[in-house]
Amino acid sequence: MSTYPDHAAALTALLTECGMPDARVEITGAASLGAQRITLLIDIHDGDVVTPAVAQISTGVLGAVAATDEAALIRLAAESGVPVPTVLAATNHLPGAGQPAIVSARVDGESIPRRILRGLSHQSDGDALAAECGSALAGIHRIDPTNAPSGLPALDAHDPYASWCNQLESDLGRLPVPHPAIRLGLNWLRRNKPSRPDALTVVHGDLRNGNILVHRGHLSAVLDWELAHISDPMEDLGYLCLRTWRFGNDSRVCGGFGSLEALINGYESAGGTWRPDAFHWWMTARTAWWAVGLAMQGAAFSAGLTDSIVLAASGRRVPELEYDLLNLIDP
Amino acid sequence: MIDPSAAALLDAVANALTNQVVPASTGSAQHSARVAANLCRIIARELESPRDPVATAEIGRLLGLPPDADPDEAWSALDKALQTGDAELAEVSLPLVRAVVEHELSITKPTYLDGAR
Structure with a gap:
């Protein structure tokens, strides 16, 4: 080429x-x-x-x-x-x-989300993949954080949830137009902090359908580690299950392919500790985060930093995430 | 009045992109053409019904703004008021914010409203 x-x-x-x-x-x-x-x-x-x-x-x-x-x-x-x-x-x-x-x-496998979903013909195949994702996440969370590169960003160990909310609020404040729905989500997050994990761990930060390779129905690689940081391990589990990463296959909570039960089983079998309150908190938190992320992409277009029509269109995707966010805080 | 209407022309542009440009292109050009077609359809819906007048008026009333207040001003005022963390305001404003967001979604991606929560 x-x-x-x-x-x-x-x-x-x-x-x-x-x-x-x-x-x-x-x-x-x-x-x-x-x-x-x-x-x-x-x-x-x-x-x-x-x-x-x-x-x-x-x-x-x-x-x-x-x-x-x-x-x-x-x-x-x-x-x-x-x-x-x-x-x-x-x-x-x-x-x-x-x-x-x-x-x-190069690793063999498919990364395009809708093709991954099309390639899994039976529910049991999707559940097996969800369990493999759970197992991979437990492996990531087992990494000794003291061995991790010192340049990884880390949440404040004393109050990780407050420090996460502060960052979100700062990003929200830089958007050119108001977003009361995200603001309501942020208020909910501050009022409903979950239980604490035993320790903060390395998290991938962006493990979702779209950042995995799937070969013959099995997880062949976890990709795109550039958002890795030190956080509550449940952040990764909640993020993997956002509705926006189910690509229309909404009833399959894990990536549009697997059940929540399969993900939990895979995670716990590999030594992870599942905390339901933190799972819900992080789903809410990362939904709000991605609403802000999409709004930032739209804002970058409006500010003339890019002429990408794809990034411009991101601004019109924000209501999807806001809708999910409201459903998470007000089911 | 001009005929065809802006909304009808946007639909025509969207159809031309979807039926002619998308099949004739590949890679990122094809992706951009798909996105452009979708944006045309969004704008066509937005032209017909830009905002939810009832919820916007109620937000103004909730915040004590004059009845003829600009809807964008009401939206900004609500965002600012929510920054205080007022739990009561959050509770009473949530259904109104939901109505506005659902209206925006009916423009940007109506099928998303029918999906599972």
Whole structure:
């Protein structure tokens, strides 16, 4: 693909820096051109050996974990039994281009949510996948936080819920138009803090249908670790179950494919501790968070920071999340 | 009055995008065309019924604003009043906020209102 010649040269230089001096990168396709990241399919030619790989190059303006920290965390997750792609190289400044980038070995599997849902023909298949997601999350939450990269953002251990609400309120205050529905959600969150976990843990922060690879009905990799942080482990469980990530398959609470019971069983069987009050709190909290996130994307368009029609349209998706939010605080 | 109406033209644009441009394109261009078609349909619905007049008027009344207050002003005033964390205001305003959000959703994605909670 000749559209990205600069990226090919930059990625080749990155591999040279990372100990593969004879490697040459050929870009074979673009897997996705997201708001935050470009994901390119690449072949790494090294002598006679061709290794299919994936290069993710950050383009976003939102704050995220540094690519080298993300790579270190993915390696820790692998040691903890979480299915992840093998990281081949990572940098916070791609040679020449300057963006953060991660190169990983390619893993077989489907990541497009509706195709994942179509590929699961029986409810039991979806439940098995939900259990595997639960097990993977328990593996992430088992990572010793003291080993985690020091650059990971962390909630205040003394009052994680208040610190989370303060951040949301600050983001909400920066939006150009008022959102009373999100404000009602924030007030509810402040008044209904859940039980505390035994300890804050590493959380993935963005594990949902869309950030997983599914191969023949099974979880083959957990992707996109750039929102990882230190938090209440139930944050990940609540987020995975947001209605917005069910892609219309609303009765299957876990990602549109699995039951809540299957997710709980998978999580607890792998050593996780399920806390129902915290699950509901985090579903509410992350619904409010994504309402703000979509509104920020729309605002970036209105402010002239992007001309993307997709980001412009995000602004018109906010009522979906606000509606979900009101249903969570006022069932 | 001009014929065809703005809403009818937006529907025509949406149909042209969906039936002609989407099948003839791929990748991000195809995705953008789908999004553009959807936005045309949203704007067509918005032109017919931009806001919920009843809920907006009630929010103004709840906050003691004059009956002819601008709806955007009432919405901003409610947002500001909720920042105090007033639990009683949250309770009485919630059904009104819900009515406004449901009206917005009937414009942006009407099928979402029928789904499971």
